[in-house]
Amino acid sequence: MAIIIPPAMKTDPKVIFFTDFDGTVTTSDSNYMMCDAIGYGKEKRCAANDAVLNGERSFRDAFNEMMDSVQTPFSEAQQWLLDNTKLDPQFPVFFRWARANNVPIVVLSGGMKPIIRALLAKAIGEEFVDEIEIISNDIQAKPGCNINDADGWSLKFRDDR
Template sequence: MGSALPIALPALKTNPKFIFFTDFDGTITVQDSNDYMTDNLGFGTALRKEGNADVLYGRRDFRDSFRDMLDSVKTPFNECIDILRQNITLDPGFKAFFEWASENNVPIVVLSGGMTPVIRALLAHLLGEEAVDTLQIVSNDVAPRDGKSINEEGGWQIVFHDDSGFGHDKSLEIRPYARLPAEERPVLFYAGDGVSDLSAAKETDLLFAKSGRDLVTYCEKEEVVFTTFNDFSDIHNTVKEIVAGKLTVKEAATGRK
């Protein structure tokens, strides 16, 4: 393996045989922080669900729908963070999976359509600062609007990671790993739940799609191979069996359960 690879592909630095990519909102957490802000501080649930349906069925780009959602939230950013800390909870199985992955050289890479300052604040609150520092987080950012501070009314806006219709095309982070020569390429997993995960759905060896969510609908519509999960304990059990050689990714891809 070339010496440049661990720099270009950070998850390779410990020479892992498996890498776990995951969405954040509604996957690592029970609630989606962006949905929570939109529903409670922005234009509400009905318009949000309408926007998600437009994305799911190809009538609109995720980027535009998501910007509209967040632009409807006028609450100062620091207040948003405080409100989210009080209302967003960790998936009940994630901490155990995180600890197991750390002990077994399975890097976890968070690929999020959300915003890094929100993700870091919530993970620090839910897992601890030290744990956050071990995770690679690739997501969008936040910036002040012209002439304003992010911590005043209507003062912040999302800054997208790239120019794609997703705002953050998660496939761009995964594909360099997927294209490694067979003798260097780890087995790749991805877990997600919603429309922000559509760009990643076809990119890994095994996709975990959260039961009852939009990603399952998309996978069935597009004939993407997947397996469902209810919480991270389901993922933990499956990944542990694959890592131990007791189960193959093909055997694990059972679709809707």
């Protein structure tokens, strides 16, 4: 059996930096922003979050419902986030320091990889974004659809692989 070396270990670092994304690299949760503005709105999103916190629903079901409420084609939803999401202004500085000091950055997120990747590219440049390992959920086309159709995409949870 072959040994698989995780990407963050390939340079034999002494330290690996693990981080969340929404509200950490961004100044607010991009998924909530999208749901509030182009999905079913803040009131329903907050009610879904409350149901999770009260043990009435699973996070997975509530988050899936939130993202399903966004019926905008994926490319337009992603562009909306690129236009409206603020990034921590110190993240590019930290990224350059980490890169210069062999400190790999790993993003662990319940969000969606293509959105995280696009926002990271905005922060640090497309040429550097693949240096950050992203462990998160993804998106997929709904049956018979293209992700860029109206209501054409859905979450693909990482643990469903």
